[in-house]
Amino acid sequence: MNLEKVLSISGKPGLYVLRVQTRTGFVAESLSDGKKITVNLKSNVSLLSEISIYTYDGEKPLTEIMNNIAVKHNYEQAISHKEDNETLLAYLREVMPDYDEDRVYASDVKKILNWYNTLQAKGMAVETPAEETEAVVAETVEGVKE
Incomplete structure (x- = not known):
C-alpha cells in the first residue's frame, strides 16, 4: 500500500x-x-507514510500496519472504527502483537481503522510491487528450508 x-x-x-x-x-x-x-x-x-506506531522495540511505520490489516482481510474492508475500545485494542493485538500498550490508545486504533477503510473504499488498499516481491522471497525461503 x-x-x-x-x-x-x-x-x-x-x-x-x-x-x-x-x-x-x-x-x-x-x-x-x-x-x-x-x-x-x-x-x-x-x-x-511518515506516521509510526509505538512498539516495545521502537516504532513501526503505519504503512506496515496498514499492509498487515490488508493482508488479514484480503485487501477488503476491516472492522469498523466504531467498535468498542476493548475490541479495537484486541484487533490491533492480532495485527501487531508487539504494540506498546501504554503508549497506543484506542483513539489511535480508531484513526488507523478509519483511514484504512477509507483508503480501501477508494481502491488504494492494493498490493504494491514491493509487497509482491517480499511475498515471493518469503515463499522461496520457505521452499529452500523444506
Whole structure:
C-alpha cells in the first residue's frame, strides 16, 4: 500500500491526496468528496507514510500496519472504527502483537481503522510491487528450508 501522497490535515475531517505544490503551500484533494482545497504552510499536516506506531522495540511505520490489516482481510474492508475500545485494542493485538500498550490508545486504533477503510473504499488498499516481491522471497525461503 502506497501512502506517499496521502495526508491528514489537522482540523479537517478525512484524508487528502497531495496534488500540487504551490509557492505558499499546496493543493490537496479530499478522498471523501473529491473537492480540492488549498493548504498553507502553517497548517498542521501529516503524511501517512511518515506516521509510526509505538512498539516495545521502537516504532513501526503505519504503512506496515496498514499492509498487515490488508493482508488479514484480503485487501477488503476491516472492522469498523466504531467498535468498542476493548475490541479495537484486541484487533490491533492480532495485527501487531508487539504494540506498546501504554503508549497506543484506542483513539489511535480508531484513526488507523478509519483511514484504512477509507483508503480501501477508494481502491488504494492494493498490493504494491514491493509487497509482491517480499511475498515471493518469503515463499522461496520457505521452499529452500523444506
